[in-house]
Amino acid sequence: MGLRTTAQFKAGLRDGRAVYFKGKRVEDVTAHEDLGIAVDHVALDFHLAEDPEHRALFAWDDPESGQRCSRYFKTPTSADDLLKRREMIERSTRLGGSVVLLIKEIGTDALFALDLVSQQVDQACKTQYRQRVAAFHRHCKEGDLTLAVAQTDVKGDRSLLPSQQVHPDYYVHVAEERADGIVVRGAKAHTTCAPYVDEIIVLPTRAFGPEDGAFALAFAIPVNTPGVKLIASPFGSPSPSPFHHPVSSRHRMVDTLTIFDDVFVPWDRVFLKGETQFAGVLANTFVEFHRFTAVSYKPPLCDMLIGAAALMAEYNGIERASHVREKLMKLIAYAETVRGLSLAAAYDFRVAANGTAVPNIVQTNLAKYYFASNYHQAVSWVQDIAGGLVVTGPAEEDLENPDTKGYIERLLGGKKGVSTRDRLGAFNLVRDLTASDFGGYNELLAIHAEGSLEAQKITIFRDFDLKRCKQLAREAIGAV
Template sequence: MPLRTVQQYKASLQDGRAVYFGGERVADVTKHPVIGIAVNHACLDYSLADDPSHRDLAVFNDPATGETYSRFFRIPLNSEDLLLRSRLIAETTRQGKTLVTLIKEIGTDCLFALHMIADHMDKHLGTGYLGKVQDFYRHCRDNDLAMSVAQTDVKGDRSLGPAGQEHPDYYVRIVEERADGIVVRGAKVHTSVTPNSNELFVIPTRQLSAEDRAYAVAFAIPTNTPGVRMICSSYDDSVPNAFDRPITSEHRMMETLTIFDDVFVPNERVFLKGEWQYAGPLARAFVEFHRFTAISYKLPLVDLLCGSAHLIAELNGIDRAGHVRDKLSWLISYAETLQAMTRIAAIECSMEAPGIAVPSTKLVNIAKLHFASNYHQALSHVQDLTGGLLVTAPGLADLDNADTGADIEHYLGGKKGVSARDRLRVINLISDLTTASFGGYQAVLAIHAEGSIEAEKITILREYDSAGAKSFARWAAGIAP
């Protein structure tokens, strides 16, 4: 039965995986007070597929097998598939109060990219990768697996390639080739959802040269494979209540420093082994799908910034002021431009071998750059409209205290009829979203996740038809072509 239940998913994580949090090995990630929040957040993916009001979007029926699968595994064949994928990513993230679940999104982005690059390698080098990728895709789809992708290496000196580094382990590499597989060593960083995934993909992070051959490696392994150690980020180890932190009390994603301590990978799970010319194309193919995922999961975030700004302006009685309408109209344009760009990137897709619809790379990157480079301006407007209570408000315990609760109710109301409790709920939502640890997390996520802003600019310059534009300018200026 391809669709798993929440219980089956949780049980699959109780497998002896080596996860460390706050200096201690975690015995069971599903029962850990902080990682458990990330596990429950990821469960949204499975509960949505089981929910009659979301089921049509969350699953697809494959006439070829007669089975029903999670729609995330649908290989996009046209813009309609991409639009539905984008809608599903946005809806799951909306249920997660702006936090993406990622456990199927990122892995399928990687699977789509692996299909394309494996096909290309097989045709040009005579390798036999595509069949292995297709078998592995079916394994993930048919077992409804949660997946993480470790692409970003720790990288050491950013100006040097892997072979030029102070020591050889700043990028993951092959240290031994055996008849039945390879042994890999190194570390990846910022790997999202690893503590609660079933499969872990590893792919290169950059273009490589011939001397980097050992670093040209892509594979997938079960997350509990011996030698894999996951050291969780400590960015927020609090367990807040739902009043003070309406988002983070229920929704969280966990990143790890992911160590590969001489890990054995069997041949059937190896998708790149030394073909250094294909490291860059694989890295880019993954990132292009993943940036489409990114702009899709940013949509609920910009919507909530917009909605909460409108709401707090109303509760504070400032919604008719000129400067407020100016900021609200800026926020609407910011959000709606991203919405439109995401749709058009899906509509303007191209078909790539072996039959996969790829969203417009140029438009995806412009959309991502639009989102990321304006994100801090959006935060500034929302924080401006909300006021300083974002960081100075009393908490739930003060509201519930017999001595102080009445003071807070009496003094912290908004415009007529708006109770202090309701106003604080909205302020706490905006605080969680824009200031507290989650706000900081989202701000860094905006700048760096799915590649830094500079990487987006490089791609836009590469994808733009500058020759056509220059020839138009030459013609308009009246100079020879």
């Protein structure tokens, strides 16, 4: 097949999957009033692969299948591949109103990591995972499938290993082994896009001890596999008004509590089972790719914050004030530092043993850490420039009501020549991005998605070449 249409993608989601939203089972996610917004948002991916303006970037002639496929499935082997992947992610996020699509980005991050690590596991343990991973990769590429990744277990007491928890289901584990496969049980949290993708890839979330064999697991299954239950989060859920919620009424992500209630996984879909020494390696290798995806999709949101702040400054007549220019300059520095580091990470890649180009780990993690640790500060500059009407302005209905419309239009004007409706629209944009349910979602996304701040600090410290710097210091003092 190679490339699917939006209609084919949507038809594939009507497969009897068990999705729950606000206490009710959802019969058809594509027609649901809230989940349907997320489905339409991600459908952009299929449009871009066909659009004459974008298809050269988003589609690619795959020599292996002889088909035209989504470029997301191309394993990077050069800086050019990484730069194109980065550009696809940044461009699709920008066209998606600053909200990442994530229906192929995260899944292919997992496929790249699985290929790399399964080679190591096969060598060390005489297993045959790599050929299974390759077959699954081909299946996804040729079927133009969409993928979620369930890595983060619900975890229970964070200070304990899985086998020490009061409940074994706090980490997904093997409940039964059969001749034809395994039965898995447990739950993962925060699985982005799970209700509206074809497949879920499950990865370990951390390093395990030797006694945690049942939990050292990686596999992939179709979302409608019996026993998979998705409880979708309603948070970040918008009202239908594009005036009140210019971004989130049309663009959003949905995350799930992903339950595995005795789910059968055939052997050809099992990519790690019991090789505890590789659980941490796989978890880390996945985030090496996935944080690069993260820092590729962050810049459009930073740009949107700059644009919203600059527009507000113009509409309020303060664009020449020195403190406003300084805050705008800091917002620009924020955005361009993240963008610059993600570009640098693509150029400064390393080639892994299987030939895959891995983006520079220190630069990638620095970009993610810098973005996350400064996000709330960036939001405060935008809110400071915008003013209090962000949360105290009138409703769209008051602008329509003949009793109140005239007052609002006359009294809430700003700079001469700017319509009151546009000015209120700009306030609404700032509220949507920073002070709404969706704005709060963005703050948590910044801090926790792709791993919390401490995870990036640990990685930066682990991967930075401290020896080289110590040697410089030694040479400076003439130490032996």
